[in-house]
Amino acid sequence: PQRYPKAGTPNADVRVGVAVAAGGETKWMDYGETRDYLIARLHWTRDSAQVVVHRLNRVQNHLMIMAADASSGRARTIIDETDPARINLNDDFHLLADGRILRSAEKDGFRHLYLHFKEGKEDKRLTRGEYEVSSIACVDEAAKQVFYTGTEASPLGRQLYVVGFDGRGKRRITEGDGSHSVSMGPGCDYFMDTFSNLDTPSSTVLRKANGSQVKIWREADRKLLDEFDILKTEIHTFKGADGTVFYGRMIKPAHFDPAKKYPVLVSIYGGPGAQSVRNSFSGISWDQVMAHKGFLIWQLDNRGTSGRGHKFETPLYRRMGKQELEDQKEGVKYITGLGFADPERVGVYGWSYGGYMTLYCLLHAPEVFKAGSAGAAVTDWRNYDTIYTERYLGTPQENPGGYKDSSPVHAAANLKGKLLLIHNIEDDNVLFGNALQMMNAFQLAGKQFETLIYPGKSHGVMGRGRSHMMEKQTKFFEDALLK
Known part of the structure; x- marks a missing residue:
């Protein structure tokens, strides 16, 4: 059986020790109390004299970056930060040769670059504005500059930028409207640039640090567009009832006629740490198959998803599902208002957090969503698990209402639409017991539903099993919404 510490149960009690390669006694680092604290990142200083860790309290709204002497184990706090909701960690943390620390943080609601000098001195801010620094690509200590990708040009794309350690000389390096995925060499002299946008399949080019082209490694294969009759993907921008700006992705059905009413398939993830609506090429997908069968495909990034700042992410704090659903309903209202989406034939599908949201939509807005594949x-x-769940909901002991209201198993009696429930027996991420409990709740409530269970699969379904699943899911939505 698969096991991990579940929300509210004890975590592993973790210590950090330094062992001599030649043998001898382990020296344990003294970062303080271990119970209900997380060691989330660990680094050696350049001289191997200190072990630096990112230490979080259990609910992850208090970060202590601490350095311990590798010989004595004595530790001190270098950086201490708190947040009313949660602190999002990433791997943008660089210990420089002169002892300074270059990192990214969400101090003002958006992730930006900061240069830390020493305890008690305010960090030097290198970037600012209502956009996100997505990741550090390379740190050039000799030239005193850092290369990073970010969303300054558009929240739906990624571009490569460079800025000096003094916060000056910032400039954009990559070109073109779309998304760049960058892999830069350790010397910061060259980078591999993989680029695509809604209308252009991905290409990969080797470039110099200034952006000039060195070699085309893989050209964009535009023949794919015609060979597979790829339908155009559109980005829609609209405001919700409270003025929040939303971005949606739409694929209109083949042979589209604006005078007709089409069934809708809402593709959903909706959870933290992911951004689904991007100016990038989505390729040959099941969405394209269903659009060719006459469905209107729609996807919206609701509040709670990433890429648009900490404030946009935090509304799901202590209550998952509710804000996400309200925003998804705004999206359905928007597309049905265009005149060609049938409000009586709206389906929804997703996997993992998207599967959770599919259930939540069906059970809490049955008047909107008539069929779903979860x-x-x-x-x-x-x-x-403790680390993911408690970051957003706290513990079930101190937020029992939030857990109950966020969990579909407690709303099984609300099912009115058609449901296909899919799960893998050996799922090591979302354990199979989730599906069993949901099935039991539906059966006790007298609700009918369909299931697909896959043995020998973990969190995803690949190979022949995947084609089997997609064939079933296709027929499910055809029967539910086309006929």
């Missing part, structure tokens, strides 16, 4: 869904948040 894959690998968390059905009771008490079943999921």
Whole structure:
């Protein structure tokens, strides 16, 4: 059986020790109390004299970056930060040769670059504005500059930039409207640039640090567009009832006629740490198959998803599902208002957090969503792991109402539409027990539903199993919404 510490249960008690390669006694680092604290990142200083860790409290709204002497184990706090909701960690943390620290943080609601000098001195801010620094690509200590990708040009794309350690000389390096995925060499002299946008398949080019082309490694294969009759993807921008700006992705059905009413398939993830609506090429997908069968495809990034700042992410704090659903309903209202989406034939599908949101949509807005395919869904948040779940909901002991209201298993009696529930027996992420509990709740409530269970699969379904699943999902939505 698969096991991990579930929300509210004890975590592993972790210590950090330094062992001599030649043998001898382990020296344990003294970062303080270990119970209900997380060691999330670990680094050696350049001289190997200190071990630096990112230490978080259990609910992850208090970060202590601490350095311990490798010989004595004595530790001190270098950086201490708190947040009313949570602190999002990433791997943008660089210990420089002169002892300074270059990192990214969300101090003002958007992730930006900061240069830390020493305790008690305010960090030097290198970037600012209502956009996100996505990741550090390379740190050039000799030239005193840092290369990074960010969303300054558009929240739906990624571009490569460079800025000096003094916060000056910032400039954009990559060109073209779309998304650049960058892999830069350790010397910061060259980078591999993989680029695509809505209308252009991906290409990969080797470039110098100034952006000039060295060699084309892989050209964009535009023949794919015609060979597979790829339908155009559109980006829609609109405001919700409270003025929030939303971005949606739409694929209109083949042979589109604006005078007709089409069934809608809402593709959903909707959870933290992901951004689904991007100016990038989505390729040959099941969405394209369904659009060719006469469905209107729609996807919206609701509040709670990433890429648009900490404030946009935090509304799901202590209550998952509710804000996400309200925003998804705004999206359906928007597309049905265009005149060609049938409000009586709206389906929804997703996997993992998207599977959870599919269930939540069907059970809490049955008047909007008439059919759904939910894959690998968390059905009771008490079943999921401590680190992820408690970051957003706190513990079930101190937020029992939030857990109950966020968990679909407690709303099984609300099912009115058609449901296909999919899960893998050996799922090591969202354990199979989630599906069993949901099935039991539906059966006790007298609700009919369909299931697909896959043995020998973990969190995803690949190979022949995947084609089997997609064929079933296709027929499910054809029967539910086309006929």
